[in-house]
Amino acid sequence: MPIQVLMPALSPTMEKGNLAKWLKKEGEPIKSGDVIAEIETDKATMEVEATDEGTLGKILIPEGTADVAVNTPIATILADGESAADLAKAASPAKQEKAAESAPPAQAKAEAPAPKAEEKVPAAPKAVSEPEAEVPAGTEMITQTIREALRDAMAEEMRRDPDVFLMGEEVAEYQGAYKVSQGLLQEFGARRVIDTPITEHGFAGIGVGAAMAGLKPIVEFMTFNFAMQAMDQLINSAAKTLYMSGGQMGCSIVFRGPNGAAARVAAQHSQDYSSWYSHIPGLKVVAPFSAADYKGLLKAAIRDPNPVIFLENEVLYGHSGEVPKLDDYIVPIGKARVARKGQHVTIISWSNGMTYSLKAADELAKEGIEAEVVDLRTLRPMDTETIVASIQKTGRAVTVEEGWQQSGVGAEVAARIMEHAFDYLDAPVTRVSGKDVPMPYAANLEKMALPSVAEVVEAAKAVCYR
Amino acid sequence: MAAPKKSVTKDSGQEKGDGSPPEFTKEQELKALRDMLLIRRFEEKAGQLYGMGAIGGFCHLYIGQEAVVVGMQMTLKKGDQVITGYRDHGHMLACGMDAKGVMAELTGRRGGYSKGKGGSMHMFSVAEHFYGGHGIVGAQVSLGTGLAFANRYRENDFVSLAYFGDGAANQGQVYESFNMAELWKLPVVYIIENNRYAMGTSVTRSSAQTDFSKRGISFNIPGRQVDGMDVRAVKAAGEEAVAWCRAGKGPYILEMQTYRYRGHSMSDPAKYRTREEVEKVRHDQDPIEQVRNRLLAADVSEQDLKSIDAEVRDIVNAAADFAQHDPEPDPSELYTDVYR
Numbered sequence: 001m002p003i004q005v006l007m008p009a010l011s012p013t014m015e016k017g018n019l020a021k022w023l024k025k026e027g028e029p030i031k032s033g034d035v036i037a038e039i040e041t042d043k044a045t046m047e048v049e050a051t052d053e054g055t056l057g058k059i060l061i062p063e064g065t066a067d068v069a070v071n072t073p074i075a076t077i078l079a080d081g082e083s084a085a086d087l088a089k090a091a092s093p094a095k096q097e098k099a100a101e102s103a104p105p106a107q108a109k110a111e112a113p114a115p116k117a118e119e120k121v122p123a124a125p126k127a128v129s130e131p132e133a134e135v136p137a138g139t140e141m142i143t144q145t146i147r148e149a150l151r152d153a154m155a156e157e158m159r160r161d162p163d164v165f166l167m168g169e170e171v172a173e174y175q176g177a178y179k180v181s182q183g184l185l186q187e188f189g190a191r192r193v194i195d196t197p198i199t200e201h202g203f204a205g206i207g208v209g210a211a212m213a214g215l216k217p218i219v220e221f222m223t224f225n226f227a228m229q230a231m232d233q234l235i236n237s238a239a240k241t242l243y244m245s246g247g248q249m250g251c252s253i254v255f256r257g258p259n260g261a262a263a264r265v266a267a268q269h270s271q272d273y274s275s276w277y278s279h280i281p282g283l284k285v286v287a288p289f290s291a292a293d294y295k296g297l298l299k300a301a302i303r304d305p306n307p308v309i310f311l312e313n314e315v316l317y318g319h320s321g322e323v324p325k326l327d328d329y330i331v332p333i334g335k336a337r338v339a340r341k342g343q344h345v346t347i348i349s350w351s352n353g354m355t356y357s358l359k360a361a362d363e364l365a366k367e368g369i370e371a372e373v374v375d376l377r378t379l380r381p382m383d384t385e386t387i388v389a390s391i392q393k394t395g396r397a398v399t400v401e402e403g404w405q406q407s408g409v410g411a412e413v414a415a416r417i418m419e420h421a422f423d424y425l426d427a428p429v430t431r432v433s434g435k436d437v438p439m440p441y442a443a444n445l446e447k448m449a450l451p452s453v454a455e456v457v458e459a460a461k462a463v464c465y466r
Numbered sequence: 467m468a469a470p471k472k473s474v475t476k477d478s479g480q481e482k483g484d485g486s487p488p489e490f491t492k493e494q495e496l497k498a499l500r501d502m503l504l505i506r507r508f509e510e511k512a513g514q515l516y517g518m519g520a521i522g523g524f525c526h527l528y529i530g531q532e533a534v535v536v537g538m539q540m541t542l543k544k545g546d547q548v549i550t551g552y553r554d555h556g557h558m559l560a561c562g563m564d565a566k567g568v569m570a571e572l573t574g575r576r577g578g579y580s581k582g583k584g585g586s587m588h589m590f591s592v593a594e595h596f597y598g599g600h601g602i603v604g605a606q607v608s609l610g611t612g613l614a615f616a617n618r619y620r621e622n623d624f625v626s627l628a629y630f631g632d633g634a635a636n637q638g639q640v641y642e643s644f645n646m647a648e649l650w651k652l653p654v655v656y657i658i659e660n661n662r663y664a665m666g667t668s669v670t671r672s673s674a675q676t677d678f679s680k681r682g683i684s685f686n687i688p689g690r691q692v693d694g695m696d697v698r699a700v701k702a703a704g705e706e707a708v709a710w711c712r713a714g715k716g717p718y719i720l721e722m723q724t725y726r727y728r729g730h731s732m733s734d735p736a737k738y739r740t741r742e743e744v745e746k747v748r749h750d751q752d753p754i755e756q757v758r759n760r761l762l763a764a765d766v767s768e769q770d771l772k773s774i775d776a777e778v779r780d781i782v783n784a785a786a787d788f789a790q791h792d793p794e795p796d797p798s799e800l801y802t803d804v805y806r
Contacts, residue, residue, distance in 0.1 A: 244599075
């Protein structure tokens with residue numbers, strides 16, 4: 001039986017990639033360990049090694065093909081004694097379970113194998129954005145990944161203001177651990193795009209000190225999990241100095257990087273810090289969902305004279321959305337956005353929580369429940385007005401977050417609704433959240449630990465007494 | 467107090483003899499005396515006001531260590547930055563900040579440098595390039611390295627002085643900062659004020675390497691031990707360190723061997739050292755007496771010195787008076803300065 005070689009995943013969150021090059025021809029013998037192809041994503045280029053022996057039977061995906069989904073058959077390998085005539089059998093779809101045996105990329109062996117499609121964190125819906133209120137009618141839109149939107153935001157602000165610079169681990173020569181800073185070193189040079197040693201506490205403090213001296217640093221944390229090492233500088237130095245100096249000395253600084261659950265990296269690398277930072281007066285906390293918001297809010301954050309915690313989401317980096325093609329697209333900090341209009345129930349979320357929320361709204365619509373989905377975008381200062389206006393219309397609210405419930409952002413939203421819209425409520429506010437456990441590694445447990453579309457649907461129906 | 471060891475230099479790794487410090491001119495001696503006296507009298511007054519209940523919270527006095535900051539300040543030019551921890555009143559006065567504004571901050575009044583919102587440990591002056599006043603042990607070392615980073619980024623020749631104590635010298639972020647400062651050749655002088663006690667824990671009970679000038683060796687940062695009770699020695703070593711940084715050669719470490727006469731803070735039980743130990747340093751090494759004796763030996767009259775003391779006392783009394791009569795911050799100030 002011919003063996004199918006499937007498109008491998010380079011990382012736990014990769015969904016598709018480009019088949020850059022075939023290094024073997026049809027009919028060539030193949031030994032286990034031979035590099036047979038090169039594949040690339042926007043993050044990296046990797047070699048595909050054969051794990052089976054035989055002859056390269058047929059190339060199913062020609063080189064130069066873009067956006068090949070993970071687990072797509074890309075070639076067949078004929079075992080000894082098999083011939084091209086056997087290839088027809090291999091083309092049948094029954095072979096998909098061989099996915100796990102496809103060669104892992106040579107340089108990515110340490111990474112977890114790609115989760116099967118059904119275990120993945122739900123993909124972001126393709127077209128979620130309503131036209132932004134901030135965008136003039138008729139504005140041309142371009143489709144960009146969130147990764148590109150972030151890069152463009154930084155590049156534009158660095159062109160605009162020579163005091164803006166980027167520092168962090170692997171931001172320069174490696175082009176960003178998640179390829180967010182791709183090309184910035186080439187454009188701005190090593191003076192303004194600075195690789196740091198792996199010393200979060202130290203470089204966070206250096207960033208704050210530079211900001212106190214009037215520069216405008218962008219400090220990238222490879223993930224916010226590692227920012228725990230730097231927490232003292234973020235809170236005691238960055239957030240409090242303006243107040244403690246009687247307004248004399250503040251710091252204009254952005255701390256950014258991926259936050260929240262990644263995929264299959266377990267408890268220490270998969271945590272949502274939204275509520276931690278949103279607790280702190282003196283910080284602004286931004287956690288966007290759409291590509292346009294990522295761009296416009298990062299530009300706003302860089303210009304803001306205060307310290308801004310900019311929470312990104314690794315799972316969303318590769319997702320595309322429409323971004324206004326404007327010379328200077330800014331989304332104001334502190335404004336929520338009604339991402340979907342509805343009159344029966346309000347679903348309030350932010351960042352990747354929006355993925356579950358918008359999908360749930362689609363499901364609910366099929367059952368005649370029109371959910372209004374509010375994307376908070378900024379967690380501090382929180383846009384209570386937009387939340388309350390929606391509750392006044394719907395009388396029901398569900399909050400959705402990947403973080404834990406206790407002292408979470410959902411708890412804060414629920415309290416504000418009680419304080420400001422109690423008389424409008426027709427049902428208690430309900431929270432959908434990450435489960436009250438450290439993030440497990442096993443695929444099934446991890447899925448259970450995160451919120452799901454089904455839980456959001458169920459909660460929305462419950463507050464509608466349906 | 468042990469005699470200070472001589473310098474450890476980067477080039478040879480060997481000690482370099484430098485003898486006794488260069489003499490001061492009479493003007494330099496008089497300035498050093500006046501600046502140190504201002505700090506001492508100010509701190510004595512602060513202690514007194516604390517005892518009266520006019521100053522709350524923590525209050526860490528600098529008495530005994532005056533030569534360090536006064537000597538270092540003599541090596542700077544306008545635009546050089548200073549940052550320190552919470553034992554900061556002396557640094558602020560040495561930087562030229564107004565005694566009234568500092569004292570009023572101690573009493574939590576609206577005329578304080580932070581409008582009464584910062585207190586003893588958190589004061590700043592952008593105008594005098596004093597960057598605080600930081601309450602978390604060791605945090606100012608990374609921040610001060612960041613100030614130096616800004617100088618390098620802007621390609622100017624200013625130098626940042628980051629002061630910290632022997633206790634802070636054991637914090638992890640100090641070494642993270644050392645590494646980056648040498649890696650990027652940042653113009654920062656790390657001044658370790660070794661007053662022999664981290665709160666109540668003596669250096670020998672807290673530090674595996676008690677020669678703090680060697681703490682930069684694994685990063686190739688040169689270091690020197692300095693008699694921090696002799697303002698001339700401080701200035702001489704400071705000039706060398708500042709010149710090193712200004713020339714773009716990277717950071718420099720100065721261990722200032724000094725002593726605090728008072729407790730760690732005002733609530734110190736003083737159980738960890740003897741009264742005799744304190745008295746001996748005071749008698750043998752007092753930084754102010756050293757200058758006074760040299761001036762008297764150089765035919766400056768007792769009367770002249772008394773008039774300096776009187777001038778300083780007037781400044782301090784006026785500051786104390788202001789700090790007790792200035793109103794508390796307006797209640798509306800509660801919500802200001804959180805964001806700008």
